[in-house]
Amino acid sequence: MDAVVTRGLTRRFGRFTAVDGVSFSIPEGSVFGFLGPNGSGKTTTIRMLTGILEPSDGTAEILGTDLVAGREKVRENLGYMSQKFSLYDDLTVRENLDFYAGLFNLPPALARERAEEVVEMAGLSGRTRDLAGSLSGGIRQRLALGCAILHRPKLLFLDEPTSGVDPRSRRRFWDIIYGLAAGGTTVMVTTHFMDEAEHCDAIGFMYDGRLIASGTPADLKALLPGSAWEIPSEDPIGLLEQLRGTEGLIESAVHGRSVHLLAETAGERVFESIGARRIVPSLEDVFVHLVTKEREARAA
Amino acid sequence: MMIEAVSLEHAFGPRRALKGVSFGVEEGEIFGVVGPDGAGKTTLVRALTGVLRPKGGTVRLLGSLSPEGAREQVGVIPQAFTLYGDLTVWENIRLYGAMYGADPVEAERRGREILTFTNLLPFGDRLADALSGGMKRKLAVAAGLLHSPRVFILDEPTTGVDPVSRREIWGLLYQLNRAGLTIFVTTPYMDEAELCTRAAFLHEGSVMACDTPKALCESYPWQILELSVPLRDVRPHLAGVPLREVLAFGTAFHLVVEDAASAEAAVRETLGRQNVPVRSLRRVPPTLEDVFVELAGRAA
Secondary structure, three states: OEEEEEEEEEEEEOOEEEEEEEEEEEEOOOEEEEEOOOOOOHHHHHHHHOOOOOOOEEEEEEOOEEOOOOHHHHHOOEEEEOOOOOOOOOOEHHHHHHHHHHHOOOOHHHHHHHHHHHHHHOOOOOOOOOEHHHOOHHHHHHHHHHHHHOOOOOEEEEEOOOOOOOHHHHHHHHHHHHHHHHOOOEEEEEEOOHHHHHHOOEEEEEEOOEEEEEEOHHHHHOOOOOEEEEEEOOOHHHHHHHHOOOOOEEEEEEOOOEEEEEEOHHHHHHHHHOOOEEOOOOHHHHHHHHHHHHHHHHHO | OOEEEEEEEEEEOOEEEEEEEEEEEOOOOEEEEEOOOOOOHHHHHHHHOOOOOOOEEEEEEOOEOOHHHHHHHEEEEOOOOOOOOOOEHHHHHHHHHHHOOOOHHHHHHHHHHHHHHOOOHHHOOOEHHHOOHHHHHHHHHHHOOOOOOOEEEEEOOOOOOOHHHHHHHHHHHHHHHHOOOEEEEEEOOHHHHOOOOEEEEEEOOEEEEEEOHHHHHHOOOOEEEEEEOOOOOOHHHHOOOOOOEEEEEOOEEEEEEOOHHHHHHHHHHHHHHOOOOOOEEEEEOOOHHHHHHHHHHHHO
16 A cells, blocks of 8 residues: 555645656655755655645645545644754653653653654663753754654654764664664654665655656666766866767766766777776766756757 | 864853754865754754854964964855845845955856856846745855855755755855865765765764765674565565664665675575565665764664
């Protein structure tokens, strides 16, 4: 069964259409990575799905219930971690957990048990008396996640959960997300770090309010034309300029200290001779390609 | 020295945002400060540009201790750069040109040049409010360049923009740098640090390391094996193999090891015994992300 199904979901603010006819579904127990630049409509979509905003048009089903008609019925099965984390900085870790347990109406004994679990899962042992405001980014983020899952939601929305944390804590956070999914929780998570989303079960790419592609990471990579290559370089931006116009070159873009390119069969030899290596394209490669195509279509 | 920071200290209440930050930016460099949200990047930029008076330490811009002394030669793009939404692209350019005291004819010429390079010229008569996020950011960058500064300070010019605009902004920075502009830029994206002449890792208010990308990678104390397997988490299958750490890197895993050759044999043997298909396993040079993960681990 699908935990989320949307059909033509749309939200307008005055004359501005923030989310424009978005349709997708998320199977139960899977992790859906919702990617796109700031302002592309990710947060607005999540706010509609969590019942904070009314859709202007279109419908959605959440856990088998109509989004608008059944809102009260599903609320207790939803978890939501917003970009701002909504922690009380002047309360301790423990007090934040107690506060959220109260919001979710957990009986005291159960609240204590769940709080123990969350402290364990989030690696907060020994920190329960610290003020939330004194915690580092990575620990705050895990506490915020803990607060959002105290009531064991079936469906969890995470809006840019990893934007304030160092690269080590980011990895640890994703391990926790996959652990939740393995336990049956459906997770919809937004991020603008493409590399994080490579292990999601499915991905949706938002661009200017529209879902420009969705599918498994492998499906999305299959959308790329030609073959994908990488050329390491100390001066990748310079190399990019040199490559411009080479026969057999479909597309090229800088990736750290290397150039990634898409080549037609005719060009493969040439690129190989200058040190190119075949690669599995990344989601970032896919998004670069989709945005380039989208822009060309608009310019035409 | 174009920018010199010595022992910068700052705190917001009990929270220390900058802990003795020192570095120097030489003429002609692209100097990058990399770190997650909350690491202190914006506080640092504010201290450098005189928006905030640090609680300790000194800043010299182009040799001057007072930000006013260098103002005409410095361009600054703060994260929340104010464009006038109800003015067109060209009107914004003219307004900022006048505000920075640029010669009107020169500002017009330079504005045209930058708008052409950033693909904004066709949108010259569009209201700034009607631009996409990536276009707004490019317009902000253009606005900071109209008075032909010698040093350009940008706070997260690419955070949250689409991946194509992100690359266009770096292409622009690179061109400006080749034309002689010294650039100081902050970013949360590790792959962008690879494009800097030198990069400083900022972690919870401290500079953990500062050097050329090449030297930073060479200073990495371990070896890396890149493993590709069709699994979301390979760790349970690697029990018993002496690995320092297993990190998810896009679709692959980076195995941090002391000796790549012996570890490779052990990994192949262990995975083979469990019938885990290995798509690829090879030694790769560390990326800056590996280096930062290591440094963040040491700090914890």
